[in-house]
Amino acid sequence: MRRLIVAAVCFMLVPPVAWAQFSDQAVEKAIEKGVAFLLKAQQKDGSWGIFGDKKQPIHYQVTGPTALASYALMETDVSPQNPKIASALKWLEAQKEDKTYSLGLRANAWLAANRTTRSAYYKHLEKDVLQLYRSTRNGSYHYPATGTPVNTFCNSNSQYGVLGLWAGVQGNAEVPSEIWKRVMGHWERTQNRDGGWPYNNGESTAAMTAGGVATLYVCLDSLFNAAFLECKGNLGYKPIKAGLEWLDKNFTATMKGQKLGHSDMPYYLYALERTGLASGMKYFGKSDWYKAGATWLVKQQAGDGSWNGKWGKTVATGYALLFLIRGRNPVVFNKLEHGGDWNNRPRDLASATLWMSHTFERAINWQIINPAVPVSEWHDAPILYIAGSRKLELNEEQEKKLRTYVEQGGTIVSCSECGGLPFRKAITALYAKLFPEYKLEAIPNNHILYTNKVYFDLPGDRLKFQIITNGVRPLVIHTDVDLPLAWQGRRVATQKYVFEAAANLVRYVSDSVSELRPRGTSHWPENAGSGHTRTVKLVRLKHGGQFDPEPLAYERFARLLGQRTKTKLEVEGPIEIEELAKSQAKLAVMTGVGSVKLTQAQKDALKAFVEKKGGTLLIDAAGGDRDFATAMENAIVDMFGLRRLRPLALGAPLYKLTGNEIAEAEYRRSTKVRLGRSKAPNLKAILVGADDRAGVLFSAEDITAGLVGYPSFSVDGYAPESAYQLLRNIVLSVGK
Numbered sequence: 001m002r003r004l005i006v007a008a009v010c011f012m013l014v015p016p017v018a019w020a021q022f023s024d025q026a027v028e029k030a031i032e033k034g035v036a037f038l039l040k041a042q043q044k045d046g047s048w049g050i051f052g053d054k055k056q057p058i059h060y061q062v063t064g065p066t067a068l069a070s071y072a073l074m075e076t077d078v079s080p081q082n083p084k085i086a087s088a089l090k091w092l093e094a095q096k097e098d099k100t101y102s103l104g105l106r107a108n109a110w111l112a113a114n115r116t117t118r119s120a121y122y123k124h125l126e127k128d129v130l131q132l133y134r135s136t137r138n139g140s141y142h143y144p145a146t147g148t149p150v151n152t153f154c155n156s157n158s159q160y161g162v163l164g165l166w167a168g169v170q171g172n173a174e175v176p177s178e179i180w181k182r183v184m185g186h187w188e189r190t191q192n193r194d195g196g197w198p199y200n201n202g203e204s205t206a207a208m209t210a211g212g213v214a215t216l217y218v219c220l221d222s223l224f225n226a227a228f229l230e231c232k233g234n235l236g237y238k239p240i241k242a243g244l245e246w247l248d249k250n251f252t253a254t255m256k257g258q259k260l261g262h263s264d265m266p267y268y269l270y271a272l273e274r275t276g277l278a279s280g281m282k283y284f285g286k287s288d289w290y291k292a293g294a295t296w297l298v299k300q301q302a303g304d305g306s307w308n309g310k311w312g313k314t315v316a317t318g319y320a321l322l323f324l325i326r327g328r329n330p331v332v333f334n335k336l337e338h339g340g341d342w343n344n345r346p347r348d349l350a351s352a353t354l355w356m357s358h359t360f361e362r363a364i365n366w367q368i369i370n371p372a373v374p375v376s377e378w379h380d381a382p383i384l385y386i387a388g389s390r391k392l393e394l395n396e397e398q399e400k401k402l403r404t405y406v407e408q409g410g411t412i413v414s415c416s417e418c419g420g421l422p423f424r425k426a427i428t429a430l431y432a433k434l435f436p437e438y439k440l441e442a443i444p445n446n447h448i449l450y451t452n453k454v455y456f457d458l459p460g461d462r463l464k465f466q467i468i469t470n471g472v473r474p475l476v477i478h479t480d481v482d483l484p485l486a487w488q489g490r491r492v493a494t495q496k497y498v499f500e501a502a503a504n505l506v507r508y509v510s511d512s513v514s515e516l517r518p519r520g521t522s523h524w525p526e527n528a529g530s531g532h533t534r535t536v537k538l539v540r541l542k543h544g545g546q547f548d549p550e551p552l553a554y555e556r557f558a559r560l561l562g563q564r565t566k567t568k569l570e571v572e573g574p575i576e577i578e579e580l581a582k583s584q585a586k587l588a589v590m591t592g593v594g595s596v597k598l599t600q601a602q603k604d605a606l607k608a609f610v611e612k613k614g615g616t617l618l619i620d621a622a623g624g625d626r627d628f629a630t631a632m633e634n635a636i637v638d639m640f641g642l643r644r645l646r647p648l649a650l651g652a653p654l655y656k657l658t659g660n661e662i663a664e665a666e667y668r669r670s671t672k673v674r675l676g677r678s679k680a681p682n683l684k685a686i687l688v689g690a691d692d693r694a695g696v697l698f699s700a701e702d703i704t705a706g707l708v709g710y711p712s713f714s715v716d717g718y719a720p721e722s723a724y725q726l727l728r729n730i731v732l733s734v735g736k
Contacts, residue, residue: 389420528562624716
């Protein structure tokens with residue numbers, strides 16, 4: 001491929017700008033208000049009106065506003081069966097259209113409607129796509145799209161023509177592959193020397209450049225998958241690289257209203273969103289493009305829920321909603337830009353996530369993450385994906401970031417490409433260094449990961465996954481099978497199980513493909529800082545088994561507690577149980593995985609802490625581990641004899657703290673199956689002293705993993721928020 005050169009496509013090598021004003025709650029509210037505005041603005045005939053004046057026929061768009069509004073609303077999960085959307089679609093069906101903008105948008109409206117109507121609008125999609133196909137000679141478009149090519153063009157119309165054609169491809173309409181060569185040729189010819197694109201000639205503008213890059217990614221996906229099947233290093237396509245560099249260089253100026261040319265900010269942001277999602281880029285300039293755009297839109301939204309722009313409120317609001325909702329869709333994979341050949345298959349995750357989006361009817365994304373940025377920026381996604389064939393190159397600081405990401409609840413998934421022995425040796429050595437307490441072991445073919453109890457039955461003997469687990473969840477999943485090869489080549493027909501494996505991995509790690517956190521949000525809180533009104537001391541205990549499967553559980557809990565209750569939690573340990581008498585803490589916590597046998601000295605120390613020192617002991621089975629729970633219940637009987645563990649009544653003081661009452665608990669998916677309809681907390685207690693104080697609290701259901709805050713397929717216990725609430729009340733009770 002003569003057009004390909006060796007190049008990377010990620011430029012974020014400096015600390016990102018923090019968008020402190022970004023709020024996902026504000027974004028969600030803005031989306032709700034925007035949807036309400038569009039629904040209210042709809043006319044009685046089902047349309048949102050016609051744009052332009054018949055006296056200027058080139059700019060007269062009959063269906064454009066209605067197509068855009070309908071498309072945006074359906075992307076925000078307003079159903080095609082909703083009476084308002086159904087009437088809009090009926091109106092669109094009745095209209096003859098011969099303008100590129102409107103046809104491109106209408107094709108996307110048909111595609112959105114088809115997702116949940118068993119392709120009821122397929123014939124309309126097919127008709128519009130055919131008209132667009134016949135309206136170009138050299139891959140470019142201008143305003144007219146009558147089915148006869150014209151000799152003039154503008155890059156604004158040209159990107160919308162391609163938007164319509166690509167909707168056809170996604171909706172299984174026939175689009176001859178040769179069209180993509182013509183489209184690619186047009187955008188290559190019209191690119192300026194600075195890497196950007198103009199409207200048709202002249203200076204580069206942000207909207208045209210974003211549209212050009214997004215269009216070339218469509219062409220790349222359609223034409224050149226085979227160019228990346230061998231591991232030749234981080235191959236890049238020069239026009240895309242130059243376009244991304246232009247956007248990166250000019251991002252800050254564009255967000256200040258410069259470089260927009262003939263367009264406005266909502267139009268540009270819709271193009272930027274398409275480029276960001278297609279490229280996997282998280283940053284332009286020093287900014288997270290989604291947080292920057294979303295923050296700008298939240299600030300600019302009018303009181304009636306609309307946005308304004310050069311083409312009126314309906315058009316601006318449609319573009320704004322598309323940016324907010326499509327950009328906000330969850331990210332499932334972070335692709336690590338490590339120092340080796342990290343990008344042999346640049347479209348592997350684009351292909352895998354596109355298949356999952358279609359299969360589960362839920363848009364999901366991927367992105368590239370550079371190890372130079374803080375770990376706090378990695379938590380968009382539950383999975384960090386590492387691939388390569390050559391030696392993996394990470395420095396000490398970057399290696400520590402990988403462990404921190406995992407300890408904060410993430411999972412690493414890695415693949416050796418092209419049978420690369422150097423990568424295989426380097427990645428296994430890295431795992432041994434990062435997690436010396438655990439082993440990388442082969443997953444047996446009957447493991448639940450390979451079964452339809454997750455999503456799909458899979459051939460384990462072909463996938464050959466290996467796992468590192470802390471006994472609670474997967475920390476690492478690795479394979480030396482070249483899965484990215486099938487994803488890059490879109491081999492769904494011959495290797496569908498590889499795509500199904502991606503879905504099983506996502507659910508096994510995060511419990512769902514369809515219910516993930518929105519982009520831009522993190523389960524890991526900022527440090528609470530100062531301003532505390534009280535201090536409580538807590539001590540963590542060691543024992544002879546696996547006593548610390550989630551080392552950062554109490555760090556996250558302490559941050560949340562400080563933010564929400566102004567309580568400073570001082571965490572000591574883990575210390576030996578025999579040293580408990582020396583601790584100043586009034587609350588001791590013990591967790592673990594696997595069977596463990598306490599010594600008599602340890603039992604005596606625990607009993608003395610509860611009965612003589614007036615301390616409170618909390619024991620939970622990490623991950624809901626049955627062996628640990630059974631061992632601890634037996635130990636409690638040995639320590640306290642006839643005072644058996646009893647369910648803690650809902651009327652107990654622990655659940656009745658003023659302002660922090662607990663009436664019910666939310667459980668993990670697997671726990672709900674086991675407990676049935678029960679929503680009551682399931683703590684058990686040993687009551688001690690004349691006042692029947694809960695001296696020992698025991699939970700066979702996991703609390704520890706819940707404190708880390710990650711979703712999980714395998715954990716049996718409390719959902720993260722309920723785990724926090726239970727421990728919050730325990731801490732506040734002890735700290736009275």
